[in-house]
Amino acid sequence: MPRAPDSAVPRPCLSLRDVSKSFPGVRALNRIGLELHPGQVTALVGENGAGKSTLVKILTGIYQPDEGAIELDGAPISLPTAHAALDQGITAIHQETVLFDELSVAENIFLGHAPRTRIGLIDWRRLRAEASSLLQAMGAPIHPDMRLKDLSIANKHLVAVARALSIEARIVIMDEPTAALSHKEIEELFVLIDMLKQDGKAILFISHKFDEIFRVADRYTVFRDGEMVASGMMRDTSQAELVRMMVGRSVEHVFPKQDVTPGETVLTVKGLTHPTEFEDISFDLRRGEILGFYGLVGAGRTETMQALFGITRTSAGTVTLDGKPALAKNPAHAVDMGIVYVPEDRGRQGAVIGLPIFQNISLPSLRNTSRAGFLHIANELALARKYSERLDLRAAALDQDVGTLSGGNQQKVVIGKWLATRPRVIILDEPTKGIDIGSKAAVHAFMSELAAEGLCVIMVSSELPEIMGMSDRVIVMREGRIAGEFDRSGLNAETLVRTAAGIEGEAA
């Protein structure tokens, strides 16, 4: 095998042809193609939900494609298990590295392929020596005997890279490897990527940050809505063009947004600051308005919202509701003031799995359905019936465990639970993430209806069409700060993406 490409146009070592993958209600990948070349970095770009993670899972043997072919050096291969992917020389480095905290660095590097003595025992001396020389060759300041859990995230990445080198991987997938790294650490990672390139590895680099992509990638492939829409050489494209290819829509989803004229200001947030997660967040929210919060994962949107709901503690700033101070001390306090929050993590934070539907809906309203602290089941059932009918809930009975419902219907229960408290402000965090199309449309229609009735809605979403289709106004957050604010009339997908990613200048 040649260590470096001989010709100017090297042949791809891994290629995917017409690969499709469907999940109930969603076609995650639709006949996509992808080529990876030895000694080159291919950047995979696309919005959230474009199918990038599904592709990574197929390449690492976690998902099986429904159709299509994967070829390694022109020969078709199959990757039925994660181990099969490793055997074919495909390895992945994830955002949060999947290694073993309690094992040593050397053990992590050689887990599953440790050097053996003649009688089949692990040759610890050779294992340590080889790990040590690998790390030295990478210039990594890590001792092979250290426990993995004592390393920084950046150094854990280095261990993952060392592991990739040790199994003589030919294809290295990097799934947002820089998300948790500092600038200096990112630079060090880029040096390593150059090393891997020199070594003839084919690298698939996934990132939302355009400056990084332009810094390391040789080629690009753009995914949108599960389809491959473009690919080519980095030197032939620009940031503006990439963004355009990413967001250009083939099918426009129709959003049921009603036109409303927002009324008086209800909620005012001034200079809200958290020691690490967000800083100087200020905005107004008006009656009947849907305010969208857009940004990359980790921009601090969820933390800001949870601060308004009394879960995250703030270090500075004020919140006023109807002119009165309203910085929530805890969720119970927030609910009392009329600020409610539909969390992103539905299964863990939203629905109380194990309790029946009607008890979930009545849970924050018990004070109103009960008499002097004693439960009144008929009142609870009536309340649950009212909101489940309004939200068009699909369930067999109101005493059914909420955990037996589909994700979309669970979300309806969580929303219903809050509406039953008659809130002033409802915060929805990724309200349609992971729910089927039908429920999605129902949730959107309902949000619009609520706003028209005078409720204030804050919607955190990473899905551009949803943000653009539903919001009256959009605030974009980046690295814990507000990076821009746009009116419905001034909304433009490219501007939003550029603001969220921090791309300066360049007209769209």
Next chain:
Amino acid sequence: MTQIPHISRAIPDRLESPLATALKSWEMLLIVVAIAIFIANSLASPYFLNPWSLSDATFNFTEKAIIALAMAMVIISGEIDLSVASIIALASTAMGFALQFGADAPTLAAIGILVGIACGAFNGLLVSGLGLPSIVVTIGTMSLFRGISYIVLGDQAFRGYPRDFAWFGQGYVWWVVSFEIVLFLALAIVFYVLLHRTNFGRAVFAIGNNPLAAQFSGIRIRRVKFVLFVLTGLTAGIASVLLTARLGSTRPSIASGWELEIVTMVVLGGVSILGGSGSIAGVVIAAFIMGLVTFGLGLLNVPGIVMSIFVGVMLIVVIALPVVARRLRERRAV
């Protein structure tokens, strides 16, 4: 897109009638087991079916059962309190100490109950205030509370409780009906209402099923948990009064090992050890089952060691039974 006419699809309140649910419940199974043991006992010993011996039988479980009522709520909330037996020892020691200064019966009882509440509040502060895991906290206070009793008493014992104090543990309200059993049944009703009929009880179930979602629903988790530990402390204080009055003395080893019997009673009663489900009715029936079994074996002169083996086997069998039944049903369905 064609417009689908809106059809109102009423969702029923319940999948099946409350009676059908009750017939299939764990409590119903426990009642069947209790009746079977009752019949077996009456066949095995001619002395069993006597009002006075049946009344005697209740004394060996009522004190534990009173604590089991509060323990059931703590376990449903996803926590546990292993310090209850040591709270009995400390409360009893406090009463014995007060006795030296000539306290009368009502004062002694009040001291026992207050010490129980204070111990429970201490556990509650550590668990809900500092957010420590309750299993660790109460293993710690288990040693702490009983350790204090040992320091105060050494190898001595407090004796000489007044005659009217003894009534709490030995007295009869009417004919064969003891004060202890009346108190237990009254508390069972109070705890039934508290767990199954109040907002507080609903919060306990919500926390036990999903503490994070309960918090995100505006439930004050820490407050609820604090109250729960005060309740186990309170019931342990009451049990301490009853037991001390029944024995007429305080030794530092009083009630040792009870915490495990109480947890066994709660689990046998159908409370999930993982939290989130269970009922007071189940715990009450389980208390009677354990009383019947130990008393029946006692009538047959079975030694104590064998009794504990029997209780252990019974616990495993009763827990395994529904699992085995489901497996058999599945196998038949295939």
